[in-house]
Amino acid sequence: MTTQSWYMTSPGKQKLLLLTIFLLTFIELLQAGMVAFASGPILGETGTSPQEYSFTIASYACVAIVMISKQRWIVERTGWRFYIAVSLFIFCIGSGVCSQSQTYSSFLVGRILMAIGGASFLTGARVMVNLLPPSPLRFSGVRAFATGLGAGTALAPFLASLAVSDDTWSGIFIILIGVAAVTFISASLCLPDEVPDSELKSQSHPFLLISLSAGAFTVLWVLQQSNYNFYSNLLILCIIAITGLSALYYFFSSMVRFNGVPLLMVKELFSNRHYMVGIILFSFCYLMIGLNNYLIPQLLQGGMGYSWNSIGTWYSVGLSSALVVWLGMSLVLPKRPGAKKFFVAGFLSLAVYAGLMSELAPNASLIGNILPALLFNGVFIMMVMATTAMQTFREVQHNETVFSHANQIKNMAAQFSTALGISIATVGMQWRETLHFSILNTFITPYNPAYRETLAKVSQIYANSVGTSQANDMALAWIALQVKQQAIILASLDFYHIIFCCGLVIALIMGIQKMMR
Secondary structure, three states: OOHHHHOOOOHHHHHHHHHHHHHHHHHHHHHHHHHHHOHHHHHHHHOOOHHHHHHHHHHHHHHHHHHHHOHHHHHHHHOHHHHHHHHHHHHHHHHHHHHOOOOHHHHHHHHHHHHHHHOOHHHHHHHHHHHOOOOHHHHHHHHHHHHHHHHHHHHHHHHHHHHHHOOOOOHHHHHHHHHHHHHHHHHHHHOOOOOOOHHHOOOOOHHHHHHHHHHHHHHHHHHHHHHHHOOOOHHHHHHHHHHHHHHHHHHHHHHHHOOOOOOOOHHHHHOOHHHHHHHHHHHHHHHHHHHHHHHHHHHHHHHOOOOHHHHHHHHHHHHOHHHHHHHHHHHHOOOOOOOHHHHHHHHHHHHHHHHHHHOOOOOOOHHHHHHHHHHHHHHHHHHHHHHHHHHHOOOOOOOHHHHHHHHHHHHHHHHHHHHHHHHHHHHHHHHHHHHHHHHHHOOOOOOOHHHHHHHHHHHHHHHOOOOHHHHHHHHHHHHHHHHHHHHHHHHHHHHHHHHHHHHHHHHHHHHHOOOOO
16 A cells, blocks of 8 residues: 555545644643643642652653654554544553552553553644645645644643643543543544555564563653652662663664564664754753753742642743744744744743843742743744644654654653653752752851741741740741742743853754754
């Protein structure tokens, strides 16, 4: 069967395909954003310790990487319609298990099922664009994909905050089931069920798949465990990490030497400079997304004391700038498709976002000071990621299988980079918070006049409603909370200074480079 026969020519099915592409992208970004934003409340409601939750993150990412690697192999044997239908069904079962979870074990099972079903939604949505015949309609497919990305990213914090604020955190997963049901109907009505000829199907080997899954899980597990054992078990963690990296190296080197049609066409893709630079840029963007998903709630809720509802609402408003940027880009790109201006503007937006956040004071206004920074973060996400997507895959679209494998590797890197970003944020915040707390704690002494004065004033306020002894204890607890919040704020500002420098440096590099013009 030739690729030509896969093209969708019915106008009605083409419209449904555009809707399906949007929904698959939307649901993937929505679930990732909501679960990340509401991680704290989910921990408390399921009785999950931070270490156990880290294991859940590593397990989800590992299963996702394996399932993404197998996506094309499965589609070649089942067809798109059956594959997406079963994936959505498993995703809904996993979401249902998570919504009813009262324990860590059941939540872990639910997240693994969600990874099995939903890990390839983003990859599948992008590859489905090629089911549209080469024409301006194909750009409509790209537009639907990017719109789903922006909408899912922007709405996730808002919807998650509503669920958390109403003490119905399970509503997060009910929303996902509802969107998945609509996607199931749309996909079933438009997706093809054809499969390629046997000689064109990619091949796999169980041992290589075990190598990929073991290597991915080992590295991700080490990254998550380093949050708790970085100093006490550094040597052991390094040995385990090297073992995992060796397994990953064996998998990818075996793909290069594979006789026949490999599971992933690594040799062709890794020799393409445009593609490899694009993967690096994508990985950086997803690292920033993972880092910010952890850092922003920590700063705004733990450091500044804002409610979940307020954070979710204004975080979503800030990220909505991604949609506005994409609407502008979709008008400019057909006339002026050059990539350099978008790259420079995108990374400068990252620098502005980090610069504004690095200047925050404890009494900063959520709307006046923080919202403008979040708007620039949304600009960075869409401007850089959309431009990178168009540049990365332009030389690998000649063959549908190569194009599919290119997207699979990109999204495998995305899963890894997002987990890496969360790990960097957690380890870094733990380190910087401890350092700043120890410095601030030196000022909590009876010999410090400011401390004595503050303690007396706060004790007097509490004494109006409780006894003197209890008022002193409550005043000490209040001061301890203020010190902790100050440490969180200062640790966050350290991160934003580094991000600011990265944004400026990369903007300069993208301005002088000549590969992606």
